[in-house]
Amino acid sequence: KQEVTQIPAALSVPEGENLVLNCSFTDSAIYNLQWFRQDPGKGLTSLLLIQSSQREQTSGRLNASLDKSSGRSTLYIAASQPGDSATYLCAVHLGANNLFFGTGTRLTVIP
Amino acid sequence: DGGITQSPKYLFRKEGQNVTLSCEQNLNHDAMYWYRQDPGQGLRLIYYSQIVNDFQKGDIAEGYSVSREKKESFPLTVTSAQKNPTAFYLCASSIDHWVGNQPQHFGDGTRLSIL
Numbered sequence: 323k324q325e326v327t328q329i330p331a332a333l334s335v336p337e338g339e340n341l342v343l344n345c346s347f348t349d350s351a352i353y354n355l356q357w358f359r360q361d362p363g364k365g366l367t368s369l370l371l372i373q374s375s376q377r378e379q380t381s382g383r384l385n386a387s388l389d390k391s392s393g394r395s396t397l398y399i400a401a402s403q404p405g406d407s408a409t410y411l412c413a414v415h416l417g418a419n420n421l422f423f424g425t426g427t428r429l430t431v432i433p
Numbered sequence: 434d435g436g437i438t439q440s441p442k443y444l445f446r447k448e449g450q451n452v453t454l455s456c457e458q459n460l461n462h463d464a465m466y467w468y469r470q471d472p473g474q475g476l477r478l479i480y481y482s483q484i485v486n487d488f489q490k491g492d493i494a495e496g497y498s499v500s501r502e503k504k505e506s507f508p509l510t511v512t513s514a515q516k517n518p519t520a521f522y523l524c525a526s527s528i529d530h531w532v533g534n535q536p537q538h539f540g541d542g543t544r545l546s547i548l
Contacts, residue, residue, distance in 0.1 A: 326475065356536055365439075365523055365539035411475070420491070421537060423468075423475035 324349045326414055328424035335402055336432050343397040343427045345412035350390045353415040357386050357397050360409045360426070369410075370397070402431045436460065439524050439540035445548050446511065446518060454509045454543045456524035465507035466525040466537065469493060476523065482507055511545060519547050 325348045335341050345355070354373045358366040370379045370386040372395070378387040385398040395412055409428045413421040437458045446452045458465065463484050468476040478491030482501040496515025501507050507526075511518045521544050525537040 358539075363521075363542070363544070365437075365541040366525075368536045368538065371536045413476075420478060420481065421476070423477075425473060425475045 324352075324414060324416060324422045326412060326422050326424040328410075328412060328427050330427060331425065332428040332430070334430040334432060337402060337404060339402050339431075340398070340400050341402055341429070343399070343410050343412075343429070345395040345397070345424055347393045347395075347414050347422075349414075349416065350393050351416065352390065355386075355388055355395050356413050356415070356421065357384075357395075358411040358413065360411060362409075366411065399429075402429075404431045404433050407431050437524055437526055437538060437540035439522075439543050441543060442541070444543055444545045446545060447548050449513045451510055451512050452545065454511070454522055454524075454545070456507045456509065456540060458505055458507075458524075458526045458538075458540075460526055460538065461504070462526035462538075463504070463529050464527045465501070466527075467491075467497075467499065467507070467509045468523045468525065470521040470523060470542075479509065479522075518545055520545060 327346045356371045357369045360366050372379045372388040383400040388395045407430050409426040411426045413423045440455045466481045467479040470476050477493050479497050480499045482488040485504050488499050498510045521542050523542045524540045527537045528535045
């Protein structure tokens with residue numbers, strides 16, 4: 323069964339720092355991988371979706387990479403801001419559009 | 434604006450009571466999903482629907498029921514058979530269940546607690 327792991331569970335960084343969030347998955351036969359942001363008590367906001375044939379996707383200060391063969395994805399956040407504080411979740415698609423989620427990384431950006 | 438609306442935001446259930454969580458979308462999406470989120474755990478799939486009048490069990494369907502009578506609506510009933518219903522419930526939709534390159538869009542969730 324697919325397992326999705328996100329390490330670390332929590333991360334605190336000073337404002338302005340670049341940072342990387344990690345996601346690993348056990349079954350490399352994924353269709354695509356999606357990164358989400360979740361604010362406390364709120365739903366999920368889709369940040370980036372990487373197709374299995376792609377290596378990376380970029381949106382503004384965010385860059386997500388995908389290495390299927392090693393079962394890893396990273397989310398790079400440049401020049402972090404206090405407004406980036408949230409929980410970041412990765413999820414993988416296996417064929418049909420059922421997502422398997424990691425447990426998330428809670429990010430705090432300190433002003 | 435198009436989106437997914439979940440109501441209510443907070444819900445309380447008494448012992449032995451069934452409660453229904455509402456999920457409405459105006460994105461014209463065929464597929465809809467219900468997830469449960471518990472502290473320290475990833476989201477887990479309860480039920481999903483590929484199209485109107487169709488729905489399938491997810492990983493943790495026991496104690497829950499759904500219906501899909503209209504394209505825009507996918508209500509979730511938490512029955513008295515669900516012994517640990519306290520959680521944050523999230524509804525999502527996507528254009529097509531079988532097209533894996535379509536992102537899922539989420540509502541703002543309903544927090545269910547036991548009285």
